[in-house]
Amino acid sequence: MMAPPPSPLAFIPFVSVENMMRLVHHFGIEAVLRELTDAIEADYLRWSRFEKAPRLASHSQEGVIELMPTSDGDAYAFKYVNGHPSNTAKGLQTVAAFGLLARVDTGYPLLLTEMTLLTALRTAATSAMVARRLAAADARVMAMIGNGAQAEFQAIAMKAIVGIEEVRLYDIDPAATRKAARNLEGSGIKVVACETSQDAIEGAQIITTCTADKAYATILSDNMVGSGIHINAIGGDCPGKTELHRDILDRATTFVEFEPQTRIEGEIQQMDASYPVTEFWKVLSGEVEGRTDPRQITLFDSVGFAIEDFSALRYLLGKLEGTEFFQQLDIIADPDDPRDLFGMLQRAA
Numbered sequence: 001m002m003a004p005p006p007s008p009l010a011f012i013p014f015v016s017v018e019n020m021m022r023l024v025h026h027f028g029i030e031a032v033l034r035e036l037t038d039a040i041e042a043d044y045l046r047w048s049r050f051e052k053a054p055r056l057a058s059h060s061q062e063g064v065i066e067l068m069p070t071s072d073g074d075a076y077a078f079k080y081v082n083g084h085p086s087n088t089a090k091g092l093q094t095v096a097a098f099g100l101l102a103r104v105d106t107g108y109p110l111l112l113t114e115m116t117l118l119t120a121l122r123t124a125a126t127s128a129m130v131a132r133r134l135a136a137a138d139a140r141v142m143a144m145i146g147n148g149a150q151a152e153f154q155a156i157a158m159k160a161i162v163g164i165e166e167v168r169l170y171d172i173d174p175a176a177t178r179k180a181a182r183n184l185e186g187s188g189i190k191v192v193a194c195e196t197s198q199d200a201i202e203g204a205q206i207i208t209t210c211t212a213d214k215a216y217a218t219i220l221s222d223n224m225v226g227s228g229i230h231i232n233a234i235g236g237d238c239p240g241k242t243e244l245h246r247d248i249l250d251r252a253t254t255f256v257e258f259e260p261q262t263r264i265e266g267e268i269q270q271m272d273a274s275y276p277v278t279e280f281w282k283v284l285s286g287e288v289e290g291r292t293d294p295r296q297i298t299l300f301d302s303v304g305f306a307i308e309d310f311s312a313l314r315y316l317l318g319k320l321e322g323t324e325f326f327q328q329l330d331i332i333a334d335p336d337d338p339r340d341l342f343g344m345l346q347r348a349a
């Protein structure tokens, strides 16, 4: 006997990688980044509504696999994401992800989606959201150290949201710099490929570090960071994986996403527990001032937090309305009698 077709309740929208790419091209990457930045900011302004906990990390010698859940009481989201710096040598990506949004009142899912691209977009949007408050208002030049998968997303978000006009690229692997420079042709950003990190930071008001190494690396040393700089440090995001020399932290005013998680994973894991940090939502809400002095070094010690993924998932669900950028997947078994799950299986034999 043929199994009966699934009921309408069985289906939820699924966004494949292909559809995510079509959606981004349809709306335009800069528009998507701008709207995503506003969506994340709106959720940061509702900070107290969210359930918050450091993400659940499963560490191995090669990398980490993480689950990132949160809820605002109406919707629940989680992302599955990995971080494997040695992957690129095997032809695999360092970071890959997918995620799910669900209703809290019934527990039924609302959306399942690829999140490798969405993570790159939301990470860039979060960096830009923070930089537009903390970087010098006249910041036009950014240095980008680490020119891998995240790099172009970061550059385009900084252009669209902060007004960056020039990006100075550096990577230990010149092939990565060539790739990023090629991809940014036609973006409207002046791109300068540099041979040293020292050269890359020349004249930059924003320094983004987005390298991947499973080590306490020193991508930036203290003497490289002049006054007034905003550092957007996104690559140090795991125990034992940092990018900045601790002397920079001694001079900087440091902003974080969710302090308990960043203490474990961020640059500040190098500092003792009394090292002062400000959760960035407090700057948005006006509780704490952001940049208070043009000579101040501001540091966004970014590790990536679940609320940013929640915002991205809800934003995406809203964008799907009236489009064809999704498929319906029958994910939820939906027996006619909700208690007759076995009968449903039996009748399908």
Ligand SMILES: NC(=O)c1ccc[n+]([C@@H]2O[C@H](COP(=O)([O-])OP(=O)(O)OC[C@H]3O[C@@H](n4cnc5c(N)ncnc54)[C@H](O)[C@@H]3O)[C@@H](O)[C@H]2O)c1
Pocket (backbone or CB within 6 Å): 083, 085, 088, 094, 095, 119, 123, 145, 146, 147, 148, 149, 150, 151, 170, 171, 172, 173, 176, 210, 211, 212, 213, 217, 219, 233, 234, 235, 236, 237, 302, 303, 304, 305
């Ligand atoms: N904070 C967040 O929310 C967030 C989100 C996504 C990824 N990340 C992190 O950002 C980092 C970059 O991610 P990706 O997907 O672009 O990785 P990737 O592997 O694609 O690129 C990393 C690049 O860094 C370069 N690199 C390594 N060591 C370097 C050094 N000492 N100096 C200069 N360049 C160096 C590599 O050659 C490579 O091109 C990873 O560590 C990842 O875990 C953070």
